[in-house]
Amino acid sequence: xxxxxxxxxxNTEVLKEHKLLDSFAEQxxxxxxxxxxxxxxxxxxxxxDVKIKMYSDSLRTVTVKSKENRxxxxxxxxxxxxxxxxxxxxxxxxxxxxxYHPKIIxxxxxxxxxxxxxxxxxxxxxxxxxxxxxxxxxxKFYAPSQNSFTVIEIFPIGDNEYSITEL
Numbered sequence: 001x002x003x004x005x006x007x008x009x010x011n012t013e014v015l016k017e018h019k020l021l022d023s024f025a026e027q028x029x030x031x032x033x034x035x036x037x038x039x040x041x042x043x044x045x046x047x048x049d050v051k052i053k054m055y056s057d058s059l060r061t062v063t064v065k066s067k068e069n070r071x072x073x074x075x076x077x078x079x080x081x082x083x084x085x086x087x088x089x090x091x092x093x094x095x096x097x098x099x100y101h102p103k104i105i106x107x108x109x110x111x112x113x114x115x116x117x118x119x120x121x122x123x124x125x126x127x128x129x130x131x132x133x134x135x136x137x138x139x140k141f142y143a144p145s146q147n148s149f150t151v152i153e154i155f156p157i158g159d160n161e162y163s164i165t166e167l
Contacts, residue, residue: 027072032056036077042123048134053082054121057098062117064145076144079118083137085156093156097139103164108141108150116141119149126155138167 037055043051060078078099085093096105101114108116119142123135137154151167 029072029074031074031076036079036113038121038124040121042135044125044133044135047088048133048135049086050123050135050137051084052081052121052123052137054079054118055082060098060100062115062144068112074144076117079121081118081121081137081139083154085135085137088100091160092158093154093160093162095160095162097154099141104139104152107152107164107166111150112143113141115145116150118142 021113035056035058037053040050040052040054042050056077057080062076062078064074064076066072066074080098081095082096083093084091097118099105099108099116099118105113118139119141120138122138124138126134126136134156139152139154140149140151141152153163153165153167155163155165157163
């Protein structure tokens with residue numbers, strides 16, 4: 001292409017022609033790339049039924065810029081967790097958790113929660129005698145920029161009451 005023809009090209013077209021556009025354009029990676037939903041329905045032999053729906057929230061994200069390339073960033077979508085626990089068809093806990101839940105904000109007030117997102121949710125049966133085999137729900141919050149995490153245990157007490165502890 002001659003100089004006379006190139007004068008009519010936009011800056012973007014010139015960069016594309018020389019395969020330089022990617023070096024100037026911002027490169028963004030989303031994790032997860034699309035809406036994600038995970039449903040866990042666990043029935044325990046002692047009568048507990050735990051239903052957890054963990055789903056991505058496209059409005060709440062954590063953005064991390066690459067240290068090597070400032071035009072490259074990763075956007076981590078935060079998650080919500082809907083938790084329903086029944087025992088022998090009686091509802092004992094029905095709550096939605098995310099990092100903005102008042103009890104989580106209070107419990108983790110020492111952390112900059114804007115750097116964290118909910119990464120994982122899981123259930124474990126508490127086998128110690130005092131817990132009588134009741135299930136506990138665990139939430140893992142991760143800060144990718146700091147490569148650090150914290151885990152919260154939610155233990156149902158009944159009548160939509162629960163204890164919440166940072167491990």
